[in-house]
Amino acid sequence: MPKTIAKALLYRMLRSPGFRGQLEDLQHLSGTECLFLDDFGVECMRFPRSESLPLRRLMEWFPGLSHRHAAVRQAQLAGSDAPYQLPWEEQVHGVQVGGEMVGYVVLSAWRTEACTEQLSRSLWVEFAKEGAAVPWSMWQSEWLKLPEIHPRAYSAWQRLLRLQGKEVLRTLESETGVLPRISEHSPLIQDACHIVQECYADALTLQEVAAGCGVSAEHLSRQFHAITGLRFREYLAETRVQAVCQELRTTRDSISEIAGRNGFSTLSRFNRAFRSITGATPRDWRKRMGEV
Numbered sequence: 099m100p101k102t103i104a105k106a107l108l109y110r111m112l113r114s115p116g117f118r119g120q121l122e123d124l125q126h127l128s129g130t131e132c133l134f135l136d137d138f139g140v141e142c143m144r145f146p147r148s149e150s151l152p153l154r155r156l157m158e159w160f161p162g163l164s165h166r167h168a169a170v171r172q173a174q175l176a177g178s179d180a181p182y183q184l185p186w187e188e189q190v191h192g193v194q195v196g197g198e199m200v201g202y203v204v205l206s207a208w209r210t211e212a213c214t215e216q217l218s219r220s221l222w223v224e225f226a227k228e229g230a231a232v233p234w235s236m237w238q239s240e241w242l243k244l245p246e247i248h249p250r251a252y253s254a255w256q257r258l259l260r261l262q263g264k265e266v267l268r269t270l271e272s273e274t275g276v277l278p279r280i281s282e283h284s285p286l287i288q289d290a291c292h293i294v295q296e297c298y299a300d301a302l303t304l305q306e307v308a309a310g311c312g313v314s315a316e317h318l319s320r321q322f323h324a325i326t327g328l329r330f331r332e333y334l335a336e337t338r339v340q341a342v343c344q345e346l347r348t349t350r351d352s353i354s355e356i357a358g359r360n361g362f363s364t365l366s367r368f369n370r371a372f373r374s375i376t377g378a379t380p381r382d383w384r385k386r387m388g389e390v
Contacts, residue, residue, distance in 0.1 A: 102295070130206055131146070188204060
């Protein structure tokens with residue numbers, strides 16, 4: 099499945115009450131926070147939604163600690179060894195749609211017996227020496243709020259959680275109706291997607307793509323929706339927004355410049371499309387990416 103279609107279906111999944119309900123179930127099962135991150139590692143959803151201050155958030159908010167947490171998180175997503183030690187454990191489970199990795203479910207965070215208060219304090223001292231101005235009383239209070247998992251319970255809970263997580267994701271990705279079941283794309287859809295990927299920055303229309311595929315606009319529209327579950331205009335908007343996201347992440351160009359060179363004729367139309375697809379404004383999305 100083309101990556102753009104996979105991500106478009108992911109955004110639809112994120113907006114569905116069923117998916118949010120499944121994440122809430124995982125949160126209640128684990129007793130930890132349940133997060134959903136996109137493939138860039140940006141947090142899209144979190145349960146519970148209360149404004150609590152767990153230790154993980156404390157590290158994200160204080161200068162001098164956020165870079166450590168970001169580096170560990172990126173290593174987790176890449177499946178590599180973490181460059182720093184953190185005073186908690188968390189589990190990362192990748193989400194694939196049509197064979198494409200589109201995001202991650204993260205359960206965070208808990209303590210094991212190996213993570214003693216002495217270890218927590220030694221890490222706090224290490225962070226303080228690097229200039230992180232977190233009072234010990236606040237650090238200790240938030241560390242003690244982490245659920246503690248004992249060895250046998252930890253192993254059993256991990257096995258159960260992996261099974262539950264796989265079942266939840268398997269159901270969401272196949273037969274719930276949240277996502278269409280797609281075994282393979284027809285040559286027509288592949289050709290249409292290829293044209294969009296090549297020409298999305300232009301003032302592209304359904305009629306032009308259909309002509310390039312040798313079919314009528316009506317036929318392409320029907321087939322595209324039947325096979326992918328998306329309207330053609332939705333796919334085109336998704337493609338453009340994802341190209342914009344890449345530039346917001348990798349350049350400091352103005353938002354209006356980026357939108358214009360990626361096929362959006364007006365800034366108001368771009369802002370509506372971006373917010374509808376990502377759930378955030380372009381400015382907020384770029385700010386979050388700067389914190390990852």
